[in-house]
Amino acid sequence: MSERLPAPDFDAQNYARPNQNWICGHACDGNACRPGPDAKGRCCATAECKPVLELKPGETKGRWKCTRTGGACEAGPLPDGSCCRPIAKCSPVPTLRWWRGRLTLAVIAASCAVLLVVLGNPPWRNNFISPGEISQPHSGEAFTALAATNQLNQGCGACHVAGNTGPRGMVHAALHADPGILDLKKLAMAHAATPTAIDESCLKCHAGRNMHQPSAPPVSCSFCHMEHQGRMMAATTDANCNFCHGDATKMAVAAGAGNVSEPPIHHFAEDHPQFRFITEKLRDPDTLKFNHQLHLTGATIPNLPGGQKLDCAFCHQPDAAGAFMKPVAFEKNCRVCHSLQFDPETPQLMLPHGNADFVSAYLRSLPKQYATLAAKENPADVNGFVTAKLAGLRTQFGSGEDLERRIFFSTATFGPEAQVGELSGATRALFPGCAYCHEVKAAAGGSPQITKPVQTEHWLAQAKFNHAKHLNINCAQCHDAVHSKDTADILLPAQESCATCHSPRGGVADTCAECHTYHKPPLLAR
Amino acid sequence: MTRFHRQLCAGLIALIIATAGALWLNAKYSALANYAYLTGWALLAGMFVLTIYNVRKKLPFLPLGKSETWLQIHIYLGFFTTLLFLIHLKFGLPHGWFEIVLAWLFVLVSGSGMVGLFFSRVLPRRLATRGGEVIFEKIPALRHGVKTAAEELALGKDAKSPVIAEFYAKRLAVFFSGPKNFWHHLVESRRAAGALLAELEDLRRFATEADREKIGKLEALVRQKDGLDYHRALQLALKLWLFVHIPLTYGLMIFTILHVVMVFGFSGGAR
Numbered sequence: 001m002s003e004r005l006p007a008p009d010f011d012a013q014n015y016a017r018p019n020q021n022w023i024c025g026h027a028c029d030g031n032a033c034r035p036g037p038d039a040k041g042r043c044c045a046t047a048e049c050k051p052v053l054e055l056k057p058g059e060t061k062g063r064w065k066c067t068r069t070g071g072a073c074e075a076g077p078l079p080d081g082s083c084c085r086p087i088a089k090c091s092p093v094p095t096l097r098w099w100r101g102r103l104t105l106a107v108i109a110a111s112c113a114v115l116l117v118v119l120g121n122p123p124w125r126n127n128f129i130s131p132g133e134i135s136q137p138h139s140g141e142a143f144t145a146l147a148a149t150n151q152l153n154q155g156c157g158a159c160h161v162a163g164n165t166g167p168r169g170m171v172h173a174a175l176h177a178d179p180g181i182l183d184l185k186k187l188a189m190a191h192a193a194t195p196t197a198i199d200e201s202c203l204k205c206h207a208g209r210n211m212h213q214p215s216a217p218p219v220s221c222s223f224c225h226m227e228h229q230g231r232m233m234a235a236t237t238d239a240n241c242n243f244c245h246g247d248a249t250k251m252a253v254a255a256g257a258g259n260v261s262e263p264p265i266h267h268f269a270e271d272h273p274q275f276r277f278i279t280e281k282l283r284d285p286d287t288l289k290f291n292h293q294l295h296l297t298g299a300t301i302p303n304l305p306g307g308q309k310l311d312c313a314f315c316h317q318p319d320a321a322g323a324f325m326k327p328v329a330f331e332k333n334c335r336v337c338h339s340l341q342f343d344p345e346t347p348q349l350m351l352p353h354g355n356a357d358f359v360s361a362y363l364r365s366l367p368k369q370y371a372t373l374a375a376k377e378n379p380a381d382v383n384g385f386v387t388a389k390l391a392g393l394r395t396q397f398g399s400g401e402d403l404e405r406r407i408f409f410s411t412a413t414f415g416p417e418a419q420v421g422e423l424s425g426a427t428r429a430l431f432p433g434c435a436y437c438h439e440v441k442a443a444a445g446g447s448p449q450i451t452k453p454v455q456t457e458h459w460l461a462q463a464k465f466n467h468a469k470h471l472n473i474n475c476a477q478c479h480d481a482v483h484s485k486d487t488a489d490i491l492l493p494a495q496e497s498c499a500t501c502h503s504p505r506g507g508v509a510d511t512c513a514e515c516h517t518y519h520k521p522p523l524l525a526r
Numbered sequence: 527m528t529r530f531h532r533q534l535c536a537g538l539i540a541l542i543i544a545t546a547g548a549l550w551l552n553a554k555y556s557a558l559a560n561y562a563y564l565t566g567w568a569l570l571a572g573m574f575v576l577t578i579y580n581v582r583k584k585l586p587f588l589p590l591g592k593s594e595t596w597l598q599i600h601i602y603l604g605f606f607t608t609l610l611f612l613i614h615l616k617f618g619l620p621h622g623w624f625e626i627v628l629a630w631l632f633v634l635v636s637g638s639g640m641v642g643l644f645f646s647r648v649l650p651r652r653l654a655t656r657g658g659e660v661i662f663e664k665i666p667a668l669r670h671g672v673k674t675a676a677e678e679l680a681l682g683k684d685a686k687s688p689v690i691a692e693f694y695a696k697r698l699a700v701f702f703s704g705p706k707n708f709w710h711h712l713v714e715s716r717r718a719a720g721a722l723l724a725e726l727e728d729l730r731r732f733a734t735e736a737d738r739e740k741i742g743k744l745e746a747l748v749r750q751k752d753g754l755d756y757h758r759a760l761q762l763a764l765k766l767w768l769f770v771h772i773p774l775t776y777g778l779m780i781f782t783i784l785h786v787v788m789v790f791g792f793s794g795g796a797r
Binding site: 018029032095104115128130132160169175177179192 | 774
């Protein structure tokens with residue numbers, strides 16, 4: 001370092017010291033003393049000079065000499081060797097630099113004090129350090145009770161080990177974190193899906209991490225479920241799913257473990273596989289014979305009692321949640337057209353529906369049924385009424401066995417075709433026989449056996465769907481019912497049809513979580 | 527091209543390149559699991575370098591490079607660190623009391639730094655246009671000299687004008703007693719001093735020829751005192767922003783260290 005000497009015109013008498021903490025109290029009057037205050041702000045003023053004793057050869061007493069800067073004074077030192085011009089003492093004044101230093105110390109002290117007070121008080125600490133609102137399932141009274149049941153600490157300590165302790169515990173937990181504080185390489189290389197210490201806290205309540213595939217690798221809960229993001233826990237993102245489903249290697253391993261082989265999936269519209277009911281050419285196993293095309297477009301289909309045309313909504317009504325459709329029921333949806341009037345001359349009598357044995361029993365008790373009817377309508381001649389009705393049936397169908405066989409096994413319509421059930425208002429029945437709609441088999445004992453129709457409520461078992469969210473779309477846009485003549489047709493849309501809307505181009509959400517759930521149902525139910 | 531402009535160009539180019547690089551890295555690697563940890567460490571490193579500039583100034587005897595170079599690095603790194611801060615926050619807002627306090631401290635430190643940069647670029651030019659160089663620490667002494675001279679003119683043994691004496695007692699004594707019109711000077715307004723000079727000018731109507739000469743000298747002293755106040759106000763502004771910047775820097779560092787402790791202590795290595 002080079003040392004700079006003051007310039008010749010340097011005013012040593014009035015040398016300002018802005019880097020020092022104190023200045024002379026006389027400085028504001030322009031009379032600052034030369035030595036100035038010391039580092040602690042004490043006035044160091046004594047006299048204008050410090051005389052020195054000069055001893056000439058042979059002298060014993062010597063002579064005091066003035067050493068004042070700027071020249072010796074006229075009076076010179078006093079006989080005792082002190083300066084004759086003492087400097088008045090002052091109260092040194094702190095500089096801006098001193099004030100700034102004190103303010104800095106005050107801020108440091110205040111910061112430390114506030115943090116110690118807040119962190120040392122658990123309720124304050126929990127509120128202060130929480131980086132965001134906890135989700136509803138992990139907060140509130142219900143969670144507090146659950147935490148108590150599972151012997152967890154309240155507050156942060158329910159999930160975070162460091163939350164159980166004060167500041168010292170936090171530091172201890174930080175120093176023992178894995179990856180460590182300065183383990184930058186491990187931090188950079190670590191994958192978020194790798195289970196961590198926090199997962200152990202999750203498992204205290206969510207025992208038995210339930211992956212949706214037995215071969216799925218263990219994944220950290222926090223990989224998909226981010227806490228401190230608000231009352232609603234954020235939805236799982238596609239990146240979470242793509243951790244496995246976007247990785248061909250992992251999918252190959254899963255396929256090798258006995259799972260269905262699936263190609264990697266990244267986006268629904270791009271590489272999501274076709275729905276399995278299409279690729280595997282599945283057929284609806286329902287034995288009920290139903291022709292959607294006929295019912296929706298057939299010229300012979302009459303209008304409904306209110307005058308409106310038969311449409312999808314007449315039979316397919318949403319359930320209470322609006323997500324799925326209620327099963328179609330004969331009494332509610334079919335009987336209005338398909339009457340069970342077996343005797344064209346007697347509209348008051350209807351076959352029971354739903355049990356073949358009940359039908360057989362009903363047919364074998366026809367005399368009693370006619371008698372009961374006659375008691376209401378023609379009480380004066382009950383026997384005559386019954387005899388006439390039975391004779392009419394015999395004329396038309398032959399014996400009782402023939403009538404029963406006809407009712408169960410016939411598929412042919414009879415009677416005036418223009419009048420169906422109650423719709424024409426003429427009350428002439430048109431009952432074709434059970435086999436017109438149902439699969440009717442002759443059992444070993446000769447009694448007919450009707451295969452119970454099966455209505456599959458949920459075809460895409462791995463996905464969820466909500467009709468209520470699709471009310472602005474016409475049914476036919478997804479369900480090609482007008483071209484379906486066979487009950488075995490599965491009238492669901494293909495993947496491309498869904499992707500028309502559920503894609504970046506369509507503008508509707510196309511995330512995995514939009515349709516799929518990860519965990520197995522038992523965990524969800526819990 | 528002056529040395530200042532060369533430094534400015536080099537600094538801006540470096541800042542633009544660093545900003546573009548940081549944004550590119552952010553777009554490419556923001557999906558990394560521990561991305562917030564990495565950006566956090568980068569931010570902390572930047573803040574550390576910015577903080578030790580103050581330490582560097584306290585240790586001028588150590589061969590740590592020129593203070594001017596440190597200042598240039600401090601300025602451009604300060605802007606870059608602000609970008610890192612936004613990246614670390616994922617360009618969102620913090621949640622929770624601690625993080626909000628931490629973010630506010632950063633904003634105040636950065637903001638005061640930018641105000642200080644603005645002052646240090648603008649105020650010295652304004653100072654150079656108003657009188658000669660005045661050392662801040664000597665302003666009280668100079669002001670005292672001006673006050674003494676004015677008192678001598680108005681109230682001294684040679685002063686015989688009651689008009690001037692009365693005016694001095696009513697208006698000028700307060701003006702000369704200490705620094706005045708800080709905010710006026712800061713916003714480059716001369717209305718206050720102009721009003722005082724106008725009143726002095728009005729005084730001439732009631733003064734004798736000899737008094738008018740004194741009034742002229744008083745006007746010169748008022749201008750001199752106003753000039754000193756101007757220098758004091760602007761130089762004080764150049765120093766006062768540090769009263770926010772430096773103390774809060776240390777508060778910020780304390781909260782930041784605790785933030786690091788809490789992140790590692792509470793995440794347990796998880797996100």
